Amino acid sequence: MTRRTLFAALGAAGASTLLAACGSADDGAAADGKGSWAFTDDRDRTARSDGTPRNLVAYVGAAAALHDLGVDCKGVFGPTKLKNGKPDIQAGDLDVDKVTVIGNAWGEFSIEKYASLQPDLLITTMNESPVLWYVPEESVKKVEALAPSIGILTAKSSLTGVIDRFAELAESLGADLQSKRVKDAEARFRKASQALRRAAREASAKGSGLRVMAVSAQADLLYVGAPDYFTDLRYYQDHGVRLVKPDNPAANGVFAELSWENADKYPADVILLDRRTGNLQPDELKASKPTWAKLPAVRAGQVVPWQNEARFSHAGYAPLIESLTEALQQAKKVT
Numbered sequence: 001m002t003r004r005t006l007f008a009a010l011g012a013a014g015a016s017t018l019l020a021a022c023g024s025a026d027d028g029a030a031a032d033g034k035g036s037w038a039f040t041d042d043r044d045r046t047a048r049s050d051g052t053p054r055n056l057v058a059y060v061g062a063a064a065a066l067h068d069l070g071v072d073c074k075g076v077f078g079p080t081k082l083k084n085g086k087p088d089i090q091a092g093d094l095d096v097d098k099v100t101v102i103g104n105a106w107g108e109f110s111i112e113k114y115a116s117l118q119p120d121l122l123i124t125t126m127n128e129s130p131v132l133w134y135v136p137e138e139s140v141k142k143v144e145a146l147a148p149s150i151g152i153l154t155a156k157s158s159l160t161g162v163i164d165r166f167a168e169l170a171e172s173l174g175a176d177l178q179s180k181r182v183k184d185a186e187a188r189f190r191k192a193s194q195a196l197r198r199a200a201r202e203a204s205a206k207g208s209g210l211r212v213m214a215v216s217a218q219a220d221l222l223y224v225g226a227p228d229y230f231t232d233l234r235y236y237q238d239h240g241v242r243l244v245k246p247d248n249p250a251a252n253g254v255f256a257e258l259s260w261e262n263a264d265k266y267p268a269d270v271i272l273l274d275r276r277t278g279n280l281q282p283d284e285l286k287a288s289k290p291t292w293a294k295l296p297a298v299r300a301g302q303v304v305p306w307q308n309e310a311r312f313s314h315a316g317y318a319p320l321i322e323s324l325t326e327a328l329q330q331a332k333k334v335t
Helices: 003-009 060-068 111-116 137-146 159-172 180-203 231-238 282-288 314-330
Strands: 037-040 046-049 056-059 075-077 100-103 121-126 149-153 212-217 221-225 255-259 270-274 303-306
Touching: 037 159, 056 060, 060 075, 060 121, 060 159, 060 314, 100 111, 111 137, 149 159, 159 231, 159 314, 180 314, 231 314, 270 314, 303 314
Parallel strands: 056 075, 056 121, 075 100, 121 149, 212 270, 270 303
Antiparallel strands: 037 046, 212 221, 221 255
16 A cells, blocks of 8 residues: 555654563563563564563554553654644654654654664554554565564454553563553443443434544545444444445545545534544634535534544543544434
């Protein structure tokens, strides 16, 4: 896939320990119990080291998920900082001023900066195995020569399955999954999911049922997400949310492309609008796209932010589920 297609789809030695929640300072506290560390990723490849990896470099979404679990990374790549220096939405709760950014956009990955961090491990996600997300194809060999890598498959996995995989990885790196912070986030996620199921059931009784459409908006086209591709949308469907399924999605089944003249092709009562950097947001759309302003859900104020590259943790997803639940509870049938 090209970056354009995928973007529409989605989206030196360390002197100090950067694992915020390691239960032990002993590098021999390992996954295999033999004084060494090992973790098998979703490419069925096993990364190994003599002790628990300390200098971690990760795709920003992976780093944000690990941070929620108590594991901090030394370096990150991917959308981390906006032009004004503030955190990109994909950075989650990371303190972006305390990490080394080795690439802030698609195609950016400084091998020199990466090497200077003396990495023990590189961590990222995958839409398609074995392609490591945001690692430039031409740089893969150089990157993997410097440190082992781990890829966690997200696009074709269940939401809870991906969250569990990040938890397994974090635990192997020293995280305490029984900490109050982690357990509270898990409880909030489960409560939010139960509330979503109830809200979806109530939404189905409003008229002929509320329809929800997930979109990414760019200057030339409106992209309508195919629910079966996106990990979060499948989860919402499984909880009873009625999502619009576009005809003939392009780009490996990710999105259907609509000209702005045809933005009203699919009736929707609630719209999930992609919040990622580079996509048009509500104020921009109302000012520049008359057909957007005329959509029933837009006129009714029933537009909800969509983070389709949210961090895969209970802390990351609970607020998003709560937001959708509230939208369904308040929405009226407008189509």
